Amino acid sequence: MSQQTILKVENISKQYRLGNVGTGTLSHDLNRWWHQIRGKENPYAKVGAVNDRSATATQDYVWAIKNINFEVKKGEVLGIIGKNGAGKSTLLKILSRVTSPTTGSIKTKGRIASLLEVGTGFHPELTGKENIYLNGAILGMNKAEINSKIDEIIEFSGCQMYIDTPVKRYSSGMRVRLAFAVAAFLEPDILVIDEVLAVGDAEFQKKAIGKMQDISKGDGRTVIFVSHNMAAVRNLCTKGIVLEHGTSVFEGNQNDAVDFYLEKDFSDHNSIIKSYINAKRTGKAKVIIEKALVYSENENSIIKTGHPIYFKYHIIKSSNIKNKDITLDFRIDDNEHNKLLWLSTGLKKRNQQVCSNNNFIIFEIPKCPLNVGQYIVTTQIRYQGVVQDWVIDAFSFKVEDGIFFNKVGEVSTKQSKLLVDFNLKF
Structure with a gap:
């Protein structure tokens, strides 16, 4: 391992047995042992399904991650991105030594602190202050070192009033604040952070990202995020890795990694028909969206800035459910999940005669106000006020360059109302 490399991961893989706790049955354990004493390979290392959560299980074993290789130098911030179930959390647990890899090795220099889940490592019966000392001791700090940092930790966490209260009485946001402060201020050489900062409020997220930048740039320590x-x-990372189905499919500059992930994750944006098959849904499912169509002047035309844009949602419902009792909302985000637009049938006054019982609802925006780029749609259907079908990141679409202005520097009255004005058809 070179002088500057602080973490090196070589051929890391983790195998789990589906439907069981542990590595498998007694017969499988004996078979592994018999192969081991004869100096042969683990027979179950040759089998195992790919980590694709949407597929049907056909084998007893699955590779949560498979043959992961990378190295991180001192002061770098590594971003690990991928869909839910891609193996990100499994990889972090191995790096944090919460679990061991099935195959491969990890070489590190220095102390690792991890923030994997809300309240990880906190004893619920101990106070916030007592948990600071407990976590510091786990990280190898002595009492004098912890004493020198404890005031900064408490102030940064914003939990001064409750610091002598048992942690079991903290909200999830307070636990994250305190856990992050402990991990950051006790000066580990490598700080490993899972998607826990999403629990915190916007103010704390800003503070936490600023602190992580100070850790990497000012103190020269390494962050895995x-x-x-x-x-x-x-904004935070200096390099990125994209995981898909438990394997690394891209490693490089953080901007290139994000672009690769977004392009791959939403590869259907050029298709007019947006399928909802395999979409992760929540709700009562009395009414669901079968598919959506996104198009411009006709169903074969591409979407351009300043041109009409239609969102046609085909719904599945029983004949006794009337459209007048259905509310369909959808939100448009940019490819970094910044919220841009929200439209709803509830924003329009609907005449009973207009609300037919067709199995589709069409939204029309007369002139598309979106810039060139990719966009992500989240949809929700409510029936009599109860959520029936809520799909986050249901599909994506692409907008190409078009004419938005009537004349140079002039915007029509109709265009100025675009963010709130749209037409509906049932």
């Missing part, structure tokens, strides 16, 4: 916030990855 998992997040679904692409803007945070771009």
Whole structure:
């Protein structure tokens, strides 16, 4: 391992047995042992399904991560991104030594502190202050070192009033604040952070990102950061890794990694028909969206800035459910999940005669106000006020360059109302 490299991961893999706790049955354990004493390879290392959560299980074993290789130098901030279930948290648990890899090795220099889940490592019956000393001791700090940092930790966490209260009485946000402050101020050489900062409020997230930048740039320490916030990855990280189905599919500059992930994750943006098959849904499911169509002047035309844009949602419902009792909302985000637009059938006064019982609802924006780029849509259907079908990041679409202005420097009256004005058809 070179002088500057502080963490090196070589061929890390982690295998789990589906449907069981532990590595498997007694017969499998004996078989592994018999192969081991004869100097042969683990027979179950040759089998195992790919970590694709949407696929049907066909084998007893699955590789949560497979053959991961990378190295991080001192002072770098590594962003690990990927879909839910891609293996990010499993990788961080191995790096934090919460679990051991099935194969491969990890070489590190220095002390590792991890913030993997809300309240990880906190004893619920101990006070906030007592947990600071407990976590410091786990990290190898002595009492004098902790005493020198404890005032900064408490002040940064914003939990001064409750610092002598048992942690079990803290909210999830307070636990994250305190846990992050402990991990950051007790000066580990490598700080490992999972997607826990999403629990905190906007003010604390800003403070935490600023602190992580100070840790890497000012103190020259290393940060490994998992997040679904692409803007945070771009701003904070110096390099990125993209995981897909438990394997690394890209490693390089953080901006290139984010662009690769967004392009791959939403590869259907050029298609007019947006399928909802395999979409992760929540709700009562009395009414669901079967598919969506996004198009311009006709169903074969691409979407351009300043041109009409239509969102046609095909819904599945029983005949006794009337459209007048259905509310369909959808939100448009940019490719870094910044919220841009929200439209809802509830924003329009609907005449009973207009609300037919067709199995589709069409939104029309007369002139598309979106810039060139990719956009992500989240949809929600409510029936009589109860959520029936809520799909986050249901599909994406692409907007290409077009004419937004009637004349140079002039915007029409109709265009100025675009953010709130749209037409509906049932």
